[in-house]
Amino acid sequence: MPRVTIMIPTQRRPDGLSVAARSVLGQTGVDFAALELVIVDNDQVPSAKPVADDLAKTSPFPVIYVHEKRPGVAFARNAGMARASGDFIAFLDDDEEAPAGWLAALLAAQVRYDADVVFGPVKTCAPDHIVAHRDYLERFFSREGPAEPGILDHYYGCGDSLIRRAALPDPVAPFAVERNHIGGEDDMLFGHMKAAGARFAWEPAAWVWEEPVPSRMNLRYTIARAFAYGQGPTSHCAAATPRDTLGVARWMVIGLGQAAAFGLLAGFKWLTRAKDRAEWLDRAARGLGKTLWWGPFKIHFYGRTA
Template sequence: MNEKAASLTVAICTFKRPESLARLLGALWEQAYLVSSSIEIMIVDNDPNASACGLVNGIKPPVPWKLRYFVEPAPGVSYARNRCLRESNTDFIVFIDDDEIPQPDWLVSLLETQVATDAGIVCGPVIPRFESPPPNWMRKGKFFERKRFTSGTKITFKDSRSGNVLIRRDTIALAGREFDTRYGTSGAEDTLFFKRAEESGVTIFWSDKAIVYEDIPADRMKLKWLARRAFKGGQNWVRILAESNSSIWLPMAFNGIASASFSLIFIVPSLIISHIIAARLVIRFAGGLGKATAWFAARKIRNQLPVSHYIG
C-alpha cells in the first residue's frame, strides 16, 4: 500500500507497565508494508515519577520510526490522552493500549480502511489473550470477547473503543478537541469522545484485519473484576446519555433498580442450571446498580473529590 506520505502518530498511554510496554514496542517495529516517511511513536507516561523513562531511553527505534516520550503528571487516562493530542501534529493519531500487541499488518489495515471509506475514525478488533488458563465458565461464556464486523462496515460510537483506533486530525476539533477529564479515573472518556464526534457528522468505520491482542492477567479472570467493570460501565453509560438529556437520571435509575432486582432473584437458582448464566446475572446485577447510582458518581466528580489513576 502507498499511503502517499501520510504522517502517523502511534500514541501509547502507560502507567507502571514496563514489561508489557516493552513487548508492545517490539511488536510495533515489526509493522509491515508501511512506506510513510513520517511515523512516530509517542509514549505518554502517566506516572509522575517517570517509571517508563529508563525503558524508553534504552530503545533505539528502527528507520523510519521516531520515538518521543512525555510525562503527564495529572492522574487519569483523559489527561494522558489529551497530552497525546496536544503533542502530535500528524495527519492521523492511532491509539493502542500498553497491554496490547498488534499484528504485523495492523497499521496498514487501519490506513487501508480509512482510505477506502474516508472515515474520520477507524476502529479494529481487540482479541483477548489470557496469560494463564481462565476458568471454564469464563472461557465458554466469552466474557472478554467483543463484537466484530466486516471490514468497511459503518459503526456507531457504541461499538468504538480507544484501545485500537485511528483518528483523522480534523476529527479532534469536531469531537470537542479533547477527552473529557471528568472521566479520567472512571473510564469511558473515549465513548464520550466518539459520541461527540459522531454527533458532529464524523463517520466511524470498522477494520476487521487491524487486529491487536490484549493480555488478560490472572487478577482480571474473576467474577468480581467483571462485576466491577459492569458497575462502572452502568454508571458511565448513564452519565454519557445525560450529557445531552439531563432528564434521564431518574428513569435510568429506576431502570437500573429493576434490572438489578430481576437479576438478584435468579442468581442463586441459575447456579443449578449453569455457572455461565449465573455469572451473566451477577454482571447484569452490577450494571443495574451502576445505572441506579450514576447520579451520585457524577455528583462526586462535580464536587471535585480526589482522583486516582484509572487502569483499564
C-alpha cells in the first residue's frame, strides 16, 4: 500500500472535525502503518488543537496538527500539503463522515483505473426541522454521479477525493491563493490537471455523509453559492494562460440566455408555488454567475476571521 495522507481542513468547527476525524480512525481494509492524518486549523487562534491532541492519544497512525493563521481555503489546503508526506492525498471536509470502507474503496479504484484523482459520492440528509425546499437542499449539498464506477470526463470538488501527488502541477502548494475567499481553488486545480491529461475516476462505493453547517441550510446561502458556481467556467477561461477571451465571451452569452430563460420560469414557478421552484431559481443564479463573474461580483465564502 502506498503512503496516504488524509487531510481535513477546518475552521472553528470542533464538533464536526471530531466526527470527521474519528471516522478516519475507524477505517478498515487499509494498512495503518501507511497512513497519517493532517488536520489544518485555519483559525486565528489554535481552536482545533484540543481536538487534534485528543485524537492523537488513541489514533493508530500519526495525527499531524497544522495551524495556518492566514485566512483562506487555499492557504489552508497548501499548508496541509506542505506537511503531508503521502504519495496520495485523501481529502475529507470537516462536515463529512466517512464509512469504514471509504478509503479502501478510493484506493482500490485508483489502482483499477490508474487514476490521478478518484471522486466519490456525498450524501446529505437535512435535519428534521427543515421543511421548506427540503429535497432541493439535500440535493444541493449532495454529490451524485454515475451508478457504476469508471473513468470520468469531468471533475468534482476536493471533498471526498483521492489525489495522486505526482500528478499535481505543484506537489507542495497546488491551490491558487487568488481563490482563498471565493472558493473554486479545487476546480481551478482539477481544470489545469485535466488540460495536462490527468485521468479522473468515479467510485460509488467511496461515499461519505455530509452534515452542512445549519446556517447554510437555506436559500439565501445556496442561491448565492449557485451564483458563485456559475462563475466557475468563465473565470477559468479568464485565468487561462494565454487568456481564453473567446471562451469568456461564449460563457457570458450562454449565461445571459440561461439567466433570462430560467429566471422567467423560476418567477412563474414561484407565483404558482411549485414544489421545484428553488431548482429553477438555482439554475437562473448559475446562469447569471457565468455573465457576472469578475471582481465586484465575487462573493467571499471563506477566510472570515470573526
